[in-house]
Amino acid sequence: MDYQPLAIPDVVLLTPKVFGDERGFFMETFRHDEFIKHCGNYSFVQDNHSSSGKGILRGLHYQHKQPQGxxxxxxxxxxxxxxxxxxxxxxxxxxxxxxYLSETNKRLMWVPPGFAHGFVVTSDVAEFQYKCTDYYAPGDEYSLLWNDPTVNIVWPVDEHSLKLSAKDAEGRNFADCPFFS
Incomplete structure (x- = not known):
């Protein structure tokens, strides 16, 4: 696995070594000792899986009292x-x-606790899977507004084609969010 810190060095892009032939492929998607060395000493307690169609934007979510990596x-x-x-x-x-994360590039991204996280689907359908360092706590979840002008995320889609949940469409402006110290 190749571990590449991004422009925010605590966020790390993981690129697995893929071994393939006419039968298909094999790759290691997680190895605890290497993860600790490159990303930090975290343990995972919950795995999640979502399926979404093209143009669906999920996020930007975070938990404040029980932050999740x-x-x-x-x-x-x-x-x-x-x-x-x-x-x-x-x-x-x-x-x-x-x-960009895809079934083709097989990359993973480590988003540590203290970050809001979200994604937009750029293919017809996407299956998204993730491991969490803490349990989902419904009363502790916050949504940063996906198009907050202070953060100014450049989403690679036409904003008029986006589909959002009511919760995500009504996310908080950055200035109104609870922050981590």
């Missing part, structure tokens, strides 16, 4: 995946990074 990947289709630094004392506070 997420190791995300796509097993079908393609998404543009985004992490926003919500840590007030960080040199990259309020900045974002985004990467």
């Amino acid at each position: 997420k190791l995300v990947r796509v097993t079908k289709g393609e998404v543009f995946d985004v992490a926003v630094d919500m840590r007030k004392n960080s040199p990259t506070f309020g900045k974002w990074v985004g990467e």
Whole structure:
């Protein structure tokens, strides 16, 4: 596995070594000792899987009292995946990074606790899977508005074609969000 810190160095892009032939392929998607060395000493307690159609934007979500780190990947289709630094004392506070994750490139992205996270589906359908470092806590979930002008994420889709949940469409402006110290 190749571990590449992104423009926000705590967010890491993981590219697995894929071994393939006429029968298909094999790849290692997670190895705890290597993950600790490159991303930090985290344990995962919950795995999630979602399926979404083209133009669906999910996020930007985070939990404040029970922050979740997420190791995300796509097993079908393609998404543009985004992490926003919500840590007030960080040199990259309020900045974002985004990467394409797909069944073709097989990359994973580590989004540590303290970040808002979301993605938009750029293929007809996408299967999105992720490991979490803490349990989902419905009363602790916040949504940063996907098109907040302060953060200014450049989504690679026509915003008029986006489909959002009511919760995501009514997300908070960056200035109104609870931050991490």
